Structures are given as structure tokens and as C-alpha cells.
Amino acid sequence: MNIDLSPEALEYGGLVKRALESAGGDGLLRTFESEPERRDGVISPVLGELGAWDLDPRGSGDELEAAAALCRAVGYWAVAYPVAERLCRSATLESDGLVVVADVAPAAAIGGSDLRWAAVTLDGRRSLVTACPLVESPRTSAFVARLMLEPLDDDGADDVVLGVLLPCWTLLGMLDRALDLVRAYVLERQQFGQPLAAFQGVQFQLTDAEVERAGLEELAKYALWSVESAQPASLRDALAVRVAAIEAADTVFRVAHQLHGAIGFCDETTLSWISRYSGPLRRLPFGLSETLHQLSNRTRRDGLPGVFSGGQGQ
Amino acid sequence: MTSPPPPDPEPFRAEVREWCRTHVPTGWRDAQTGVSDEEFVSFQKQWFGELREAGYAVPHWPLAWGGGLSVGEQIVLYQELAAHDAPRLVLAFVAIHHAASTLLAAGTDEQRARHLPAILDGEIWVQGFSEPDAGSDLASLRTAARREGDAYVVNGQKLWASGAKYAGWCLLLARTDPGAPKRHGISYFLLDMRSQGVEVRPIRQATGESHFSEIFLNDVEIPATHLIGPENGGWQVAQATLSAERGMTMLELAERLGHAGFTWLLDACRRPNAEGLRPIDDSLVLDRLAGFETEIAGLRAMCRSLAVRHETGHVGPADASVVKLYYSELLQRMTNFGADVAGLAGSTRIIKPMSSGWESGAWVLDFIGSWEWTIPGGTSEIQRTIIAERALQMPRA
Numbered sequence: 250m251n252i253d254l255s256p257e258a259l260e261y262g263g264l265v266k267r268a269l270e271s272a273g274g275d276g277l278l279r280t281f282e283s284e285p286e287r288r289d290g291v292i293s294p295v296l297g298e299l300g301a302w303d304l305d306p307r308g309s310g311d312e313l314e315a316a317a318a319l320c321r322a323v324g325y326w327a328v329a330y331p332v333a334e335r336l337c338r339s340a341t342l343e344s345d346g347l348v349v350v351a352d353v354a355p356a357a358a359i360g361g362s363d364l365r366w367a368a369v370t371l372d373g374r375r376s377l378v379t380a381c382p383l384v385e386s387p388r389t390s391a392f393v394a395r396l397m398l399e400p401l402d403d404d405g406a407d408d409v410v411l412g413v414l415l416p417c418w419t420l421l422g423m424l425d426r427a428l429d430l431v432r433a434y435v436l437e438r439q440q441f442g443q444p445l446a447a448f449q450g451v452q453f454q455l456t457d458a459e460v461e462r463a464g465l466e467e468l469a470k471y472a473l474w475s476v477e478s479a480q481p482a483s484l485r486d487a488l489a490v491r492v493a494a495i496e497a498a499d500t501v502f503r504v505a506h507q508l509h510g511a512i513g514f515c516d517e518t519t520l521s522w523i524s525r526y527s528g529p530l531r532r533l534p535f536g537l538s539e540t541l542h543q544l545s546n547r548t549r550r551d552g553l554p555g556v557f558s559g560g561q562g563q
Numbered sequence: 564m565t566s567p568p569p570p571d572p573e574p575f576r577a578e579v580r581e582w583c584r585t586h587v588p589t590g591w592r593d594a595q596t597g598v599s600d601e602e603f604v605s606f607q608k609q610w611f612g613e614l615r616e617a618g619y620a621v622p623h624w625p626l627a628w629g630g631g632l633s634v635g636e637q638i639v640l641y642q643e644l645a646a647h648d649a650p651r652l653v654l655a656f657v658a659i660h661h662a663a664s665t666l667l668a669a670g671t672d673e674q675r676a677r678h679l680p681a682i683l684d685g686e687i688w689v690q691g692f693s694e695p696d697a698g699s700d701l702a703s704l705r706t707a708a709r710r711e712g713d714a715y716v717v718n719g720q721k722l723w724a725s726g727a728k729y730a731g732w733c734l735l736l737a738r739t740d741p742g743a744p745k746r747h748g749i750s751y752f753l754l755d756m757r758s759q760g761v762e763v764r765p766i767r768q769a770t771g772e773s774h775f776s777e778i779f780l781n782d783v784e785i786p787a788t789h790l791i792g793p794e795n796g797g798w799q800v801a802q803a804t805l806s807a808e809r810g811m812t813m814l815e816l817a818e819r820l821g822h823a824g825f826t827w828l829l830d831a832c833r834r835p836n837a838e839g840l841r842p843i844d845d846s847l848v849l850d851r852l853a854g855f856e857t858e859i860a861g862l863r864a865m866c867r868s869l870a871v872r873h874e875t876g877h878v879g880p881a882d883a884s885v886v887k888l889y890y891s892e893l894l895q896r897m898t899n900f901g902a903d904v905a906g907l908a909g910s911t912r913i914i915k916p917m918s919s920g921w922e923s924g925a926w927v928l929d930f931i932g933s934w935e936w937t938i939p940g941g942t943s944e945i946q947r948t949i950i951a952e953r954a955l956q957m958p959r960a
Contacts, residue, residue, distance in 0.1 A: 353837040356907060389913040440700035448960070450944055510698055510938050511723050514769045514931070521769040532910055536903060538847075 252470040252556075254314045261299075262318030268295055269326045275519050277328050278526060282387045285361045292330040296323075301332070306411060307340050310477040313411075317418045317473050324422020327523045329392055331359050333415035334366075339408045342367045342375065342401070349412040350376075350396060351534045358529035360387075360394030368398055369405035369412055371484075371543055376400050391529050406484075413487040414472055417494040420530045421469055423523050424462045424501045430520050431455065431505040451508060458504040461497035468493045471556050482554050488544040489553065495537045498527055576639045582617055583647035591650055592916040592923075603917040604729055607654040608685045610918070614652070615683055619644075621659050623811045625667070628679050634814070634870045641815045645822035650918040654729060658688040660812050661804070662734055665751070669792040669800045674753065678732070689730035691721040691754065691778055692801070699945050701736075702745045702798060706780060708737035708752065715739070715752065715790070717760075717783045723939060727763045727776035730756050735785075740795050751797030753789040760784075770913065770931055809883035809940075811873060813890060816921070817866040820894065821859045824922030828855065828897060831904045831924065842904050851900055858893050865889060881954035884946040891936030891943060894921055898933045901926030 254262075272295045273280065281288045296302065296319070306316035320333040334357070335346040345364035348357040352370055359366055359380050366378035376398035383390055432455065435445040445451045472486040480486065502524050506513045513520045535543075544553075588594070588610075595606060614620035615629070622637045624630025632640065652659065663682060666675050678686065697704040706719025717737055724733070733754040740748030754761070760783035765773035792800035832843040832852065842848045865886055872878045898921075902909055905926045915925035921936070922929050937943045951957040 351837075354907060385913075439696070440698060440703070442700075442703075448944075450947070506934060507937060507943070510942065511775070511935075514934065515766055516769060525769055528910060532907055536906070538903065 250474060252467070252474045254318055254470065254473075255311060257311065258314035258318040261315045262322045265296070265299055265301070265319050265322035266325055268299055269322065269328060274326060275522070277326060278522050281329050285383075285387050285392070288328075288330050288361070289363065292328055292332070296332065302335070304336060305340075306336055306415070307407075313473060313477055316415060317469070320415050320418035321422035321425065324419035324424075325426045327423055327426065327526045329358070329387070329526050331357075331362065333419045334359060334412075335364070337408070337411035337415050339367055339369075339375070339405070341404070341408075342377075344377070347408055347412050348378070348396075349409060349534045350398070351539070355396040355398055355534075356393050357396060357533060358392045358394075359396075360390060360392040366396075367401075367408075368396060369408045371409055371413075372403075373405035373409055374400065374403050375405040375408065388525075391526050393529050393533065410476055410483045410487050413484070413491055414469075414476065416530055417465075417469055417472075417487070417490045420494045420498055420527065421462075421465055423527050423530070424465065424497060426523055427501050427505045427520060428455075428459060428462055430518075430523070431458070431508050435508055445508065454504045454508060458501045461500040465490070465493045465497040467556075480554070482551070485544060485547050485551065485553050488540060488547070489555075491540050492537065492544060495531050495540065498531050499537075502527065572633075572636055572639060575636050576643065579619070579640055579643040580647075582619070583643055583649060586613055586617070587644075587647045587649045592648075592919065595650070595916040595918045596914060598917055600728070604654065606650070606918060607652065610650050611652055611655050611685055620652070620655070621663065621683065623814075624659075624663060624679075628663075628667075628675075629683055634867070634874055637814060637870070638818060638867060641818035642822050645819045645920075646826075648823060651819070651920045653918060654687055654726060655682070655685070656812075657690055657726065657730075657734070658682045658686060658732075661690060662688040662732070664811075665734060665791060665800065665804045668804045669751070671791075673788070674791060678753070686732060687726065687730045688732045688734060689724045689727045689756070689778075691724055691727075691733045691735040693723045693939070694720060695722055699942055702749065704736055704738060704749065706735075706737045707741065708739050708750060708785065710739070710787070710794075713787050714784045715750075715787060717752070717754070717780045717785055719780050721778040721780070723766075723775045724763075724778050725775045725939075727756075727778055728765055728773075732756060733778070736797050736801060739797075743795060746798045748795055749797040750794050751791045751800045752785050753791055754783070754785055755789075758783050758785070770928060774935075809887060811870060813866045813883075813886050814870045816890060817859075817863045819920050820890070820897070820922060821863050823920060824894075824897060825855065825859055827922055827924040828852070828901050828904070831901055831926065836906055837908070848904070855893075855897055855900070858889075862886075862889055862893060879954060881950045884941070884949040885954070887936070887940070888943055888946040888950070891933070894936055895930070895933040898922060898926055898930040902930045 272291060301319055304312045304316050306313040316336045323332045331346060334348050338344055338346045344367035347367050347369060348359060350368045350370060355368060360383040368376045368378045379397040380394040383394055435451055438445045468490050472490045475483040475486040505520055509518060509520055512518050515521055611620055619640055621630045622632035622640055659682060666678055692701060694704050694706060708715040708717045733756055735752040735754040736749055737752060738748050739750040760781040762779040764777045766775055766777060767773050832848055833841055835841050869882050869886055909926050913927060915923045915928040921932060952959055
């Protein structure tokens with residue numbers, strides 16, 4: 250079992266990261282919050298030139314890995330554009346993207362998008378989506394819109410796994426960034442005549458956050474392998490990644506905010522923006538307790554082979 | 564061991580209850596949601612005035628200045644105000660606690676006579692301590708005050724001043740002896756915010772609010788009579804008054820958390836979610852609630868004991884840090900849990916009534932707000948250092 254991303258996928262992720270930086274980097278999110286209608290016009294062509302919309306993550310392992318690397322790069326700049334959701338569009342539906350929704354009160358961060366959307370529940374029930382107009386500014390809504398669903402069929406079992414997994418790669422990219430930011434901050438910020446980073450109490454907090462982030466990364470790669478090799482447990486693996494992603498996000502952002510001090514809650518810092526726009530990824534389609542509930546229900550029934558069983562899943 | 568406080572003064576409780584029934588404005592939460600700054604200030608002043616008339620605004624002050632309630636009576640007062648969901652005195656907080664305790668401990672008779680009655684009349688104060696490069700390491704502050712005749716001329720910048728845009732006066736720390744070791748060259752001033760050269764710029768927070776501000780001081784003249792405590796003795800004044808004071812402010816916050824915050828949390832857990840299920844029917848939720856209830860009981864006991872020791876002059880060197888650390892991290896966990904319980908609905912309606920406490924039931928904002936407790940006023944890291952060095956006698960790092 251090789252769970253590492255291919256060198257090509259890693260290179261592609263790096264390319265996307267640099268392209269988004271050239272297109273505005275941190276300024277993108279700031280622009281989109283005040284001018285939401287510009288999102289598609291800016292992001293679609295930048296990623297389109299890199300072939301993002303031609304990727305078929307369901308088609309081959311290479312493309313799946315490239316898609317994961319792409320989502321991670323998009324998360325790094327927190328561009329608040331539904332890239333993962335576009336990439337995991339269903340192969341069998343006429344739509345531009347797919348979101349996983351809860352059974353009640355469906356919502357997704359696709360507000361203000363003109364694309365055609367489909368939705369799927371964990372049980373594979375698929376619908377066509379009409380997103381309600383955003384009533385609140387992105388500043389408080391983070392582009393989360395209520396969805397009106399027009400039921401289609403129950404054939405979404407093949408769609409849902411990527412719908413759960415790829416957004417976790419976006420969140421992983423956000424955690425990469427949050428750690429980069431806090432690391433740079435504690436190295437630069439001087440108090441008591443030395444950088445904060447010189448205090449062991451600060452180092453320990455940072456290492457706790459990094460351990461969480463690194464653990465998530467390994468699990469996310471494993472789940473990608475699970476999808477790639479069509480393991481029967483791939484949905485359970487994707488849900489396990491989601492649990493790890495939410496928990497890691499809690500720890501990483503908590504540490505990043507505490508070590509930034511008050512400035513971390515002000516929009517002068519990028520952390521404030523990343524933290525705010527991580528919200529929908531952590532809460533939708535459902536938060537930690539419901540994700541755990543869904544995972545444990547399925548695990549009780551079918552087991553969870555996990556990383557160390559040599560891939561002999563049920 | 565300290566002696567326990569006297570039993571509940573029941574007649575006093577009945578009096579406060581009756582007063583709350585007739586005075587706590589009904590529907591104030593709705594009325595204070597989304598209001599302008601002017602309406603917020605006006606409401607706060609009016610509520611402060613009502614409490615003052617009843618003798619409840621500054622219960623912890625000495626009798627001669629308008630206070631004089633025993634610790635037991637203060638606890639009853641705070642319990643009943645919380646239980647009746649009374650608005651909090653958020654705007655007067657620095658004035659009635661930090662400014663008053665500083666004036667009482669280190670002020671001259673003239674300074675007390677000038678400011679304590681004015682505070683009772685609604686004078687609003689702000690704390691001007693932190694600077695861009697002096698946060699946890701407060702003693703490295705660089706705002707400079709230079710003596711010129713009968714005045715000091717002050718230049719510098721202060722940061723994270725909560726409520727500065729409303730304040731008439733500021734508790735200011737500034738360096739008066741640049742050559743002295745850093746804790747020994749600082750003086751403590753009372754700064755009139757209307758002085759020429761004072762500029763306040765609100766800072767926009769992640770939540771969209773501007774709860775705190777930067778204060779720019781450009782050749783601001785402070786009369787020498789507004790120095791509090793000895794010149795270059797400001798650090799000692801600030802340390803002595805603020806850490807002791809913390810115990811008294813915590814008394815109110817602990818009772819508020821127990822009687823209002825926890826009630827709000829229970830309400831949230833009893834409310835059916837989108838699927839019609841009540842979180843409280845889940846045993847995991849019950850476990851968490853029981854855990855919080857236990858911790859709140861501990862916090863309240865700790866605060867009560869600290870207040871008694873404060874009154875009798877037996878406060879240990881790290882007691883206030885222990886309480887702040889305990890409260891702040893409990894508040895953070897509780898509001899985080901509230902945000903979990905509130906679910907998606909709680910995350911999409913991000914608005915909180917002004918004049919409410921740290922736990923308002925708008926859990927996501929409450930959770931974000933709870934970080935004001937682990938960062939300002941000495942971060943949790945600083946509190947742990949104080950506890951290690953002063954209480955546990957560990958070597959200085």
C-alpha cells in the first residue's frame with residue numbers, strides 16, 4: 250500500500266498554489282467577501298488554465314491525487330470558492346458540482362454560484378439543488394446558503410465518498426496555512442527580549458497542533474488510496490478523515506489564535522480570515538458529533554479495516 | 564483555611580428579588596440586539612443609574628463611597644441579578660472595578676473626591692496598558708511621559724483598549740524614566756480622553772464588531788496632579804491593585820456563569836434541533852452538562868473564598884491567576900459546547916444582544932468572545948507562569 254501522492258500530483262498542487270498567489274493570494278478572499286460576484290470570474294479561469302475542470306477524479310488514480318492536491322492548495326489560500334465541490338461532480342448527473350447534505354435543513358457554501366448543483370446524502374439519495382439567495386453578507390454567512398432539493402434517485406452511493414473526502418483536503422490546506430502563519434508569527438513576535446518561539450510552553454502548543462495536522466494528512470492520504478483502490482470501506486474511511494479533520498481544525502485554530510493573541514481576531518491578520526472561512530467546512534454537512542455518529546453506525550455494522558490491516562477491508 | 568462567609572442574608576435576597584422583579588427591563592435582549600452605539604451607551608447609563616439608586620451599582624466599594632455590602636450580600640446580589648437575567652454593566656466595568664480600586668488603593672484624597680462620585684454619575688473609563696510591542700511583556704511598554712513644568716507630555720500608542728470610543732478617562736501606564744530597569748521606570752496616570760492629542764481608532768474584529776480600539780497619544784499634556792502613586796512607581800501600583808481586584812470582579816462573573824450562563828446552556832440543550840431531537844436526551848450531552856455544573860460549583864466556591872480572603876487581606880500571590888485561568892478555560896469550553904449544541908442554526912445567525920454577559924446564548928459569538936479571557940489581562944500562558952513561580956515557587960524561566 251503506497252499512500253503517498255505521486256510526484257506529479259505534488260507538483261500540480263505546487264503549481265496551483267503559485268497560480269493562486271499570483272492571482273491575488275490572500276487578497277482574493279478579501280475581494281470576494283466584499284464583491285462576491287467576482288469569485289467565479291477570477292477563480293474559474295485561473296484554475297481552468299491549469300486544467301482543473303478537466304480533471305476526472307473518478308476516472309483515474311492520477312487524477313484523483315491531482316484533485317486532492319488541488320483542493321489542498323485552494324484551502325491554503327482559503328479562496329471561498331467551491332473547488333472540491335465542483336471536482337466531485339457526479340459522473341451520472343447533468344450538473345457542475347456536488348455537495349453532500351444532511352437529511353434535514355440542507356445547506357452548503359455554494360451561495361451566489363450560477364453553476365448547476367446536485368446534492369447527495371450519506372445514504373446515496375440524490376437531488377437537484379436550488380440554492381436560496383444569500384440573505385446575509387459573506388462576512389457572516391461565509392457563502393452558506395440554504396438549499397431547496399428536488400429529489401432524483403437513490404443511486405448516489407458512488408458519488409458520496411468523494412463528496413465527503415475532497416472538502417477534507419481543502420480543510421487540510423487551511424490547516425497547513427494556519428500552522429505556517431502561527432509558526433512565522435511566534436518566530437517574529439518578540440516578548441521578554443526573545444521570540445515567543447523560544448518559550449517551551451509555546452513550542453509545545455505548536456507541536457500539539459502539528460501532530461494533529463500531520464495525523465490528518467496521513468489519514469487523508471490513506472482514504473484517497475482507499476477510494477483509488479475501490480476499497481469497500483472507502484466511505485467509512487472518508488468519514489474517519491472528516492472526524493480527524495474537524496478535530497485537527499479545532500486544535501490547530503485554537504493554538505493559532507491563542508499564540509497570535511488578540512491580533513489573531515482582527516482582520517489585519519490572515520489567520521482571522523482563514524479561521525472564519527474554515528467554518529462551513531467544519532460544520533457542513535454536519536459537525537463532529539453527527540459525523541462520529543454516522544461513522545460509528547457504519548463501523549458497528551461493517552467494521553473499519555484502517556491503515557494497518559494491509560488493506561483487507563470488509 | 565479561611566472562615567466561610569456568613570449564611571445567606573435571606574431578607575436581603577428577598578429585597579433584591581423584589582427589586583429585580585420591578586426594575587429589570589423586560590425584553591431588553593431584543594431591544595439591545597443590533598442597536599447603535601448611542602442606544603447602547605444610553606441604555607447602559609440608564610441601567611447603571613437604576614442600580615446606583617438602589618445601592619447595587621458598586622456593592623464592593625467602601626460604605627463611605629456608596630458601597631459597603633458584605634461578600635455574602637454581594638454574592639446574593641450577583642446571583643439574583645443573573646437569575647433575573649439583568650443586563651450587565653459592561654460599559655462601567657473598568658470604572659467601577661479597575662479605576663475605583665486603583666483610586667482607593669493609591670489615589671490622593673483629591674483624586675478620589677474628583678473621580679469616585681463621577682464614576683457613580685456614569686463616568687466611563689478605559690484601560691491604556693497594552694501596546695503593539697508590549698502585550699504579555701507589558702513592562703516593556705514604550706509610551707513615554709516627559710515632565711515639563713506642572714505637566715507630563717505623553718507620546719505613544721496603546722492597543723486593545725476595550726470601550727475606548729466611549730470613555731471619558733483612561734488608566735494610563737507610561738514610561739517616565741527610560742534609563743531605569745523596565746519595571747522601575749513606569750508611572751501610572753489618569754488621562755482625560757478629551758485632552759488634545761488623543762485619537763481613538765476602533766479596530767474591526769473577525770466578528771465585525773469593534774469592541775476594542777487603538778489609542779494614539781501625540782504630545783498629550785497630563786497635569787502632574789493626575790499622576791497616581793509615586794513617579795516611576797506605576798508598575799507596583801498596577802500590580803497591587805489589579806491582581807487583588809481580579810478576585811472581586813470574578814465573584815460577579817462566576818455567579819453569572821452559574822445562574823445565567825448554565826441556564827442558557829440548559830435551555831439550548833432542551834430545544835429540539837432540526838430533526839426534532841433534544842440534545843439533553845443524549846447521555847453524552849448530559850455527561851458534559853454534569854461536568855460543567857461540577858466545575859461551576861468549584862469556580863463559585865473558589866471565587867467566594869478569594870473574595871473573603873481579599874476582604875481580610877489574605878490573598879495569596881497567585882490566587883487571582885488561579886481563578887482567572889479556571890474561569891477563562893471553563894468559559895471557553897462551555898461556550899464551545901454551546902456552539903456545538905446550537906448546531907448550524909447557531910452558526911448562521913451571528914448576532915448578540917448588547918449589554919449581555921460573556922454567555923449570552925449567541926454561542927458562536929460567545930465562544931469567540933471567550934478568547935478575550937485567555938488572551939487579554941494576562942494570557943493563560945502568563946497566568947501559568949505566575950502560578951508556577953509565585954505559588955509553586957518554581958524557578959523563574
